[in-house]
Amino acid sequence: MIKKTLSFILILLCFSNIKADELNSNDQIRYQSLIEEVRCLVCQNQSVAESNAELAKDLRREIKLQIQEGKADSEIKSYLLNRYGEFILYEPAFTQKTLFLWFSPIILVLMFYGWFKKIGN
Amino acid sequence: MTRRLLPLIIFFVLMGFLAQSLYESDAELPSPLIGKPIPEFKLRNLITEEFVTNDQIIGNISLVNVWATWCVGCEIEHEFLVELSKDSDINLPIIGLNWKDDDQLAKLWLNQLGDPYMLVLKDPEGKTAIDFGVYGAPETFLIDSSGIIHFKHIGPLDREIFELDILPLIGELN
Numbered sequence: 001m002i003k004k005t006l007s008f009i010l011i012l013l014c015f016s017n018i019k020a021d022e023l024n025s026n027d028q029i030r031y032q033s034l035i036e037e038v039r040c041l042v043c044q045n046q047s048v049a050e051s052n053a054e055l056a057k058d059l060r061r062e063i064k065l066q067i068q069e070g071k072a073d074s075e076i077k078s079y080l081l082n083r084y085g086e087f088i089l090y091e092p093a094f095t096q097k098t099l100f101l102w103f104s105p106i107i108l109v110l111m112f113y114g115w116f117k118k119i120g121n
Numbered sequence: 122m123t124r125r126l127l128p129l130i131i132f133f134v135l136m137g138f139l140a141q142s143l144y145e146s147d148a149e150l151p152s153p154l155i156g157k158p159i160p161e162f163k164l165r166n167l168i169t170e171e172f173v174t175n176d177q178i179i180g181n182i183s184l185v186n187v188w189a190t191w192c193v194g195c196e197i198e199h200e201f202l203v204e205l206s207k208d209s210d211i212n213l214p215i216i217g218l219n220w221k222d223d224d225q226l227a228k229l230w231l232n233q234l235g236d237p238y239m240l241v242l243k244d245p246e247g248k249t250a251i252d253f254g255v256y257g258a259p260e261t262f263l264i265d266s267s268g269i270i271h272f273k274h275i276g277p278l279d280r281e282i283f284e285l286d287i288l289p290l291i292g293e294l295n
Contacts, residue, residue: 041256054221055256058247083254085153115128 027067034063034076039088047090152254152273159185159268160252167219167227167241179268182294183214183239184261184287186278187250189222190230192258198277199234205283206237213291217241220250220258263287265294 023031032049038059040051048056048063059080066076080088092098163174178185186202188195206215217238219227224243231241244250253262256275263272272290274282 054247055251058221058251062248062251082153083251084256085151085254118124 023064023067030073031064031067034067034073035060037077037090038063038080039090041084041088152270154254154262154270155273157270159262159264159270160249162242162244162249162252164218164242164244164249167217167224167243173240173242175268178216178240178242179264180266181214182263182265182291183216184263185216185218185253186238186262187218187220187253187255187258187260189220189258190226191222192220194257194277195259196234198259198279199237201277201279201283202237203235204280211288211291214239218250218253219243220255221245221247263290 035049036047038048040046040048040053040056040059042053042055043051046056048059062079063076066079071079077089081093086092092101094102159175159179161175163172165171166173188199202215205211205213215238217240219241221244227241227243231238242249247255253260254273259275259277261274261278262270264270271294272287274286
Protein backbone atom coordinates (compact mmCIF):
# COMPACT_ATOMS: atom_id res chain seq x y z
CA MET A 1 0.00 0.00 0.00
CA ILE A 2 2.73 2.44 1.02
CA LYS A 3 4.70 1.41 -2.00
CA LYS A 4 1.74 2.07 -4.27
CA THR A 5 1.07 5.49 -2.74
CA LEU A 6 4.72 6.40 -3.01
CA SER A 7 4.96 5.43 -6.66
CA PHE A 8 1.77 7.33 -7.37
CA ILE A 9 3.27 10.46 -5.80
CA LEU A 10 6.46 9.89 -7.77
CA ILE A 11 4.52 9.67 -11.02
CA LEU A 12 2.69 12.86 -10.12
CA LEU A 13 6.02 14.55 -9.44
CA CYS A 14 7.21 13.61 -12.91
CA PHE A 15 4.42 15.64 -14.43
CA SER A 16 4.63 18.51 -12.03
CA ASN A 17 6.97 20.51 -14.27
CA ILE A 18 4.29 20.82 -16.91
CA LYS A 19 2.15 23.70 -15.83
CA ALA A 20 -1.12 24.45 -17.51
CA ASP A 21 -2.99 25.89 -14.58
CA GLU A 22 -5.35 27.97 -16.62
CA LEU A 23 -6.85 25.04 -18.49
CA ASN A 24 -9.97 23.35 -17.21
CA SER A 25 -9.70 19.66 -16.37
CA ASN A 26 -11.07 18.47 -19.70
CA ASP A 27 -8.70 20.70 -21.66
CA GLN A 28 -5.88 19.68 -19.37
CA ILE A 29 -6.40 16.05 -20.39
CA ARG A 30 -6.44 17.03 -24.07
CA TYR A 31 -3.31 19.15 -23.60
CA GLN A 32 -1.51 16.31 -21.86
CA SER A 33 -2.36 13.73 -24.50
CA LEU A 34 -1.51 16.09 -27.36
CA ILE A 35 1.93 16.99 -26.07
CA GLU A 36 2.66 13.30 -25.55
CA GLU A 37 1.83 12.60 -29.18
CA VAL A 38 4.13 15.30 -30.52
CA ARG A 39 7.75 14.47 -31.12
CA CYS A 40 10.38 16.89 -29.96
CA LEU A 41 12.28 17.42 -33.21
CA VAL A 42 15.45 18.63 -31.54
CA CYS A 43 15.85 15.53 -29.44
CA GLN A 44 13.74 13.18 -31.59
CA ASN A 45 13.47 10.40 -29.03
CA GLN A 46 11.45 12.40 -26.55
CA SER A 47 7.96 13.75 -26.80
CA VAL A 48 7.29 17.45 -26.44
CA ALA A 49 5.84 16.64 -23.02
CA GLU A 50 9.14 15.20 -21.79
CA SER A 51 11.63 17.55 -23.37
CA ASN A 52 13.15 20.67 -21.91
CA ALA A 53 14.42 21.92 -25.26
CA GLU A 54 13.48 25.49 -26.10
CA LEU A 55 11.51 24.40 -29.14
CA ALA A 56 9.53 21.89 -27.06
CA LYS A 57 8.65 24.67 -24.62
CA ASP A 58 7.49 26.86 -27.50
CA LEU A 59 5.41 24.06 -28.98
CA ARG A 60 3.81 23.33 -25.59
CA ARG A 61 2.94 27.01 -25.22
CA GLU A 62 1.49 27.10 -28.74
CA ILE A 63 -0.59 23.93 -28.22
CA LYS A 64 -1.94 25.30 -24.95
CA LEU A 65 -2.79 28.62 -26.57
CA GLN A 66 -4.68 26.91 -29.36
CA ILE A 67 -6.66 24.79 -26.88
CA GLN A 68 -7.60 28.00 -25.06
CA GLU A 69 -8.68 29.49 -28.36
CA GLY A 70 -11.09 26.58 -28.73
CA LYS A 71 -9.28 24.75 -31.54
CA ALA A 72 -10.06 21.06 -32.06
CA ASP A 73 -7.35 18.39 -31.69
CA SER A 74 -7.44 17.78 -35.43
CA GLU A 75 -6.86 21.48 -36.14
CA ILE A 76 -3.89 21.59 -33.78
CA LYS A 77 -2.43 18.46 -35.36
CA SER A 78 -2.76 19.83 -38.87
CA TYR A 79 -1.14 23.07 -37.66
CA LEU A 80 1.88 20.99 -36.66
CA LEU A 81 1.80 18.74 -39.73
CA ASN A 82 1.73 21.71 -42.11
CA ARG A 83 4.88 23.08 -40.56
CA TYR A 84 6.93 20.08 -39.56
CA GLY A 85 5.53 17.17 -41.59
CA GLU A 86 4.44 13.67 -40.62
CA PHE A 87 7.50 13.09 -38.51
CA ILE A 88 6.31 15.36 -35.72
CA LEU A 89 3.49 13.00 -34.74
CA TYR A 90 4.43 9.68 -33.19
CA GLU A 91 1.45 7.97 -34.72
CA PRO A 92 1.51 8.28 -38.51
CA ALA A 93 -1.77 9.26 -40.14
CA PHE A 94 -3.78 6.54 -41.85
CA THR A 95 -3.28 7.43 -45.51
CA GLN A 96 -2.62 5.58 -48.72
CA LYS A 97 1.08 6.13 -48.22
CA THR A 98 1.07 4.54 -44.78
CA LEU A 99 -1.37 1.74 -45.61
CA PHE A 100 1.38 -0.89 -45.83
CA LEU A 101 2.91 0.35 -42.59
CA TRP A 102 -0.37 -0.06 -40.75
CA PHE A 103 -1.16 -3.50 -42.16
CA SER A 104 2.36 -4.95 -42.13
CA PRO A 105 2.04 -6.46 -38.63
CA ILE A 106 -1.10 -8.33 -39.68
CA ILE A 107 0.54 -9.47 -42.92
CA LEU A 108 3.59 -10.67 -40.99
CA VAL A 109 1.50 -12.58 -38.45
CA LEU A 110 -0.47 -14.28 -41.23
CA MET A 111 2.76 -15.17 -43.04
CA PHE A 112 4.32 -16.70 -39.96
CA TYR A 113 1.11 -18.51 -39.12
CA GLY A 114 1.10 -20.11 -42.56
CA TRP A 115 4.74 -20.98 -42.28
CA PHE A 116 4.47 -22.58 -38.84
CA LYS A 117 1.49 -24.59 -39.98
CA LYS A 118 3.49 -25.97 -42.89
CA ILE A 119 6.42 -26.83 -40.65
CA GLY A 120 4.04 -28.54 -38.24
CA ASN A 121 2.71 -30.71 -40.99
CA MET B 122 15.06 -27.12 -48.79
CA THR B 123 14.23 -23.66 -50.16
CA ARG B 124 11.20 -23.55 -47.89
CA ARG B 125 13.43 -24.08 -44.88
CA LEU B 126 15.77 -21.39 -46.03
CA LEU B 127 12.99 -18.88 -46.59
CA PRO B 128 12.96 -17.45 -43.03
CA LEU B 129 16.72 -17.08 -43.20
CA ILE B 130 16.43 -15.23 -46.50
CA ILE B 131 13.75 -12.96 -45.08
CA PHE B 132 15.98 -12.38 -42.08
CA PHE B 133 18.92 -11.29 -44.23
CA VAL B 134 16.78 -9.08 -46.42
CA LEU B 135 15.47 -7.40 -43.29
CA MET B 136 19.00 -6.99 -41.94
CA GLY B 137 19.95 -5.45 -45.27
CA PHE B 138 17.24 -2.82 -44.94
CA LEU B 139 18.20 -2.08 -41.34
CA ALA B 140 21.89 -1.81 -42.24
CA GLN B 141 21.05 0.56 -45.06
CA SER B 142 19.10 2.86 -42.77
CA LEU B 143 22.08 2.94 -40.40
CA TYR B 144 24.15 4.65 -43.06
CA GLU B 145 21.44 6.95 -44.29
CA SER B 146 21.65 10.50 -43.10
CA ASP B 147 18.68 11.15 -40.87
CA ALA B 148 19.77 14.58 -39.75
CA GLU B 149 17.56 16.39 -42.19
CA LEU B 150 13.84 16.02 -42.23
CA PRO B 151 11.92 16.92 -45.35
CA SER B 152 10.04 20.19 -44.96
CA PRO B 153 6.39 20.31 -45.98
CA LEU B 154 6.90 24.01 -46.70
CA ILE B 155 8.82 23.50 -49.95
CA GLY B 156 6.69 24.89 -52.77
CA LYS B 157 4.62 26.97 -50.38
CA PRO B 158 4.73 30.69 -49.66
CA ILE B 159 6.58 31.96 -46.61
CA PRO B 160 4.31 32.21 -43.57
CA GLU B 161 2.58 35.42 -42.59
CA PHE B 162 4.32 37.45 -39.92
CA LYS B 163 4.70 40.88 -38.43
CA LEU B 164 8.04 41.21 -36.72
CA ARG B 165 10.23 44.05 -35.57
CA ASN B 166 13.42 45.00 -37.39
CA LEU B 167 16.31 44.36 -34.99
CA ILE B 168 18.01 47.66 -35.76
CA THR B 169 15.20 50.14 -36.50
CA GLU B 170 12.50 48.47 -34.33
CA GLU B 171 10.00 49.07 -37.12
CA PHE B 172 7.42 46.41 -37.90
CA VAL B 173 8.01 44.36 -41.06
CA THR B 174 5.45 42.01 -42.60
CA ASN B 175 5.99 39.00 -44.83
CA ASP B 176 4.82 40.99 -47.89
CA GLN B 177 7.60 43.50 -47.37
CA ILE B 178 10.49 41.06 -47.62
CA ILE B 179 9.49 39.45 -50.91
CA GLY B 180 10.20 40.77 -54.40
CA ASN B 181 13.63 39.29 -55.00
CA ILE B 182 15.09 35.83 -54.98
CA SER B 183 16.61 35.78 -51.53
CA LEU B 184 17.73 33.71 -48.59
CA VAL B 185 16.01 33.66 -45.23
CA ASN B 186 18.54 32.65 -42.61
CA VAL B 187 17.47 31.66 -39.09
CA TRP B 188 20.20 32.44 -36.60
CA ALA B 189 20.94 33.27 -32.96
CA THR B 190 23.96 34.21 -30.93
CA TRP B 191 23.49 31.12 -28.74
CA CYS B 192 23.73 28.90 -31.80
CA VAL B 193 27.14 27.31 -32.38
CA GLY B 194 26.48 26.40 -36.02
CA CYS B 195 25.57 30.01 -36.76
CA GLU B 196 29.05 31.15 -35.83
CA ILE B 197 30.51 28.55 -38.18
CA GLU B 198 28.47 29.69 -41.19
CA HIS B 199 28.69 33.41 -40.47
CA GLU B 200 31.92 34.01 -42.34
CA PHE B 201 30.48 32.42 -45.45
CA LEU B 202 27.30 34.51 -45.19
CA VAL B 203 29.37 37.70 -44.99
CA GLU B 204 31.38 36.56 -48.02
CA LEU B 205 28.18 35.74 -49.92
CA SER B 206 26.59 39.08 -49.14
CA LYS B 207 29.58 40.85 -50.71
CA ASP B 208 29.48 38.75 -53.87
CA SER B 209 28.07 41.12 -56.49
CA ASP B 210 27.96 38.40 -59.16
CA ILE B 211 25.52 36.34 -57.17
CA ASN B 212 23.76 39.40 -55.73
CA LEU B 213 21.54 37.49 -53.34
CA PRO B 214 19.93 39.40 -50.47
CA ILE B 215 19.95 37.60 -47.13
CA ILE B 216 17.18 38.24 -44.63
CA GLY B 217 18.01 37.27 -41.08
CA LEU B 218 15.52 35.84 -38.63
CA ASN B 219 17.00 36.31 -35.18
CA TRP B 220 15.46 33.44 -33.24
CA LYS B 221 14.82 33.67 -29.48
CA ASP B 222 17.78 35.91 -28.91
CA ASP B 223 18.85 38.90 -26.88
CA ASP B 224 18.76 42.16 -28.89
CA GLN B 225 21.97 43.56 -27.44
CA LEU B 226 23.91 40.34 -27.99
CA ALA B 227 22.59 40.09 -31.53
CA LYS B 228 23.65 43.65 -32.38
CA LEU B 229 27.06 43.09 -30.81
CA TRP B 230 27.48 39.92 -32.88
CA LEU B 231 26.74 41.80 -36.11
CA ASN B 232 29.11 44.61 -35.16
CA GLN B 233 31.95 42.27 -34.36
CA LEU B 234 31.55 39.56 -36.99
CA GLY B 235 30.09 41.62 -39.82
CA ASP B 236 26.52 42.04 -40.98
CA PRO B 237 25.59 39.99 -44.06
CA TYR B 238 21.89 40.77 -43.79
CA MET B 239 19.75 43.12 -45.82
CA LEU B 240 17.60 43.28 -42.72
CA VAL B 241 17.23 41.30 -39.53
CA LEU B 242 13.84 40.46 -38.08
CA LYS B 243 13.57 39.44 -34.48
CA ASP B 244 11.43 36.61 -33.26
CA PRO B 245 11.91 36.63 -29.49
CA GLU B 246 9.10 34.18 -28.79
CA GLY B 247 9.87 31.83 -31.64
CA LYS B 248 6.35 31.91 -33.05
CA THR B 249 7.37 32.77 -36.60
CA ALA B 250 10.15 30.19 -36.39
CA ILE B 251 7.48 27.55 -35.69
CA ASP B 252 5.57 28.82 -38.73
CA PHE B 253 8.74 28.28 -40.75
CA GLY B 254 8.99 24.75 -39.33
CA VAL B 255 12.34 25.56 -37.75
CA TYR B 256 13.70 23.03 -35.30
CA GLY B 257 17.36 23.83 -35.05
CA ALA B 258 19.34 26.89 -36.03
CA PRO B 259 20.94 27.62 -38.36
CA GLU B 260 18.37 26.98 -41.05
CA THR B 261 18.37 28.65 -44.45
CA PHE B 262 15.49 28.98 -46.90
CA LEU B 263 15.68 29.95 -50.57
CA ILE B 264 12.65 31.97 -51.60
CA ASP B 265 11.72 33.25 -55.05
CA SER B 266 10.52 36.73 -55.99
CA SER B 267 6.91 35.88 -55.09
CA GLY B 268 7.87 34.46 -51.71
CA ILE B 269 7.62 30.75 -52.52
CA ILE B 270 10.06 28.54 -50.58
CA HIS B 271 12.15 26.40 -52.93
CA PHE B 272 14.80 24.92 -50.71
CA LYS B 273 15.65 24.51 -47.08
CA HIS B 274 19.02 23.74 -45.60
CA ILE B 275 19.41 22.69 -41.99
CA GLY B 276 22.79 23.28 -40.38
CA PRO B 277 25.66 25.61 -41.21
CA LEU B 278 25.73 26.79 -44.80
CA ASP B 279 29.04 26.72 -46.64
CA ARG B 280 30.25 27.37 -50.16
CA GLU B 281 30.08 23.71 -51.15
CA ILE B 282 26.42 23.30 -50.16
CA PHE B 283 25.60 26.68 -51.64
CA GLU B 284 27.14 25.87 -55.01
CA LEU B 285 25.76 22.36 -55.09
CA ASP B 286 22.18 22.91 -53.92
CA ILE B 287 21.28 26.58 -54.02
CA LEU B 288 23.11 28.10 -56.97
CA PRO B 289 21.57 25.75 -59.60
CA LEU B 290 18.11 26.50 -58.19
CA ILE B 291 18.72 30.24 -58.50
CA GLY B 292 19.72 29.64 -62.11
CA GLU B 293 16.42 27.83 -62.73
CA LEU B 294 14.40 30.54 -61.03
CA ASN B 295 16.00 33.24 -63.14
